[in-house]
């Protein structure tokens with residue numbers, strides 16, 4: 001049997017990377033095997049990946065030498081940064097730069113960079129429709145990812161740029177699930193008006209990434225956008241009502257109200273949703289549902305995701 005090609009996966013114990021490790025290891029007849037990168041190979045999550053057959057290797061994205069060691073001998077790598085662990089776009093850019101340098105150093109043949117738009121291309125800092133944040137960003141947790149695209153390109157790393165979408169899992173883990181309003185009724189709140197929000201089951205991101213690695217050369221140098229569905233707030237609320245068997249409404253608020261909610265990252269997310277609202281046609285257009293499904297035939301719809309996950313969504 002030919003030797004399997006190793007894919008080094010960052011964030012392997014997390015949402016995106018975890019989905020990729022599981023997709024690779026569950027395809028026993030496939031050409032690839034996963035090297036799961038984690039800061040601590042002794043955690044239960046890391047051991048679970050080892051149990052699937054993945055090689056588990058220690059690496060820290062803040063430590064270039066550890067990335068170089070972790071990428072050595074691999075065919076490819078899945079690169080993702082962890083904004084919500086530190087809230088620093090500068091650190092994201094530095095981490096992505098280290099990943100690109102390590103990929104070049106190791107001579108990787110195919111890298112997937114999990115990126116998002118640098119919204120400043122659409123909304124320059126001089127555009128006052130939304131506030132400038134942290135001095136030089138409109139949407140800090142998107143802009144630095146988009147800025148890092150140029151680093152992979154400049155270094156000549158054979159990269160597929162993967163534009164991800166809002167995880168529906170945010171309804172479980174990110175406090176975005178239905179909440180009771182003053183009228184006692186459950187509602188989800190977004191500053192999206194009647195515009196569509198591309199969303200995806202987080203697990204499907206890794207499965208799509210696996211589809212990209214399987215296509216090989218074809219998608220190198222390309223930007224690939226993925227989503228499970230593009231849904232309005234009203235459509236998501238209707239799906240919630242059906243899945244939960246109780247009325248859930250959509251509470252559409254202006255972006256400035258969302259920005260004022262006060263939780264960590266509220267301004268950043270308020271700007272992000274406003275960007276997705278104001279540039280709906282571009283943003284949805286860049287995330288092709290049919291192509292995502294061709295990469296990952298088991299791509300879930302929101303209704304399917306809710307059927308599997310509704311009991312995990314905290315309800316007040």
Ligand SMILES: NC(=O)c1ccc[n+]([C@@H]2O[C@H](COP(=O)([O-])OP(=O)(O)OC[C@H]3O[C@@H](n4cnc5c(N)ncnc54)[C@H](OP(=O)(O)O)[C@@H]3O)[C@@H](O)[C@H]2O)c1
Pocket residue numbers: 010011012013014015016017037038039040059060061062080081082083084085141164165166167168170
């Ligand atoms: N939530 C959304 O809707 C959404 C949508 C699109 C994109 N994103 C982006 O997704 C990114 C996060 O990806 P995710 O959701 O897959 O992450 P995640 O589930 O939060 O998991 C991140 C994993 O990364 C690892 N990690 C954290 N710091 C690390 C470091 N210094 N070195 C090496 N590994 C480290 C941790 O593993 P160990 O503890 O095992 O080291 C952790 O399990 C963010 O940048 C976010 O902006 C989020």
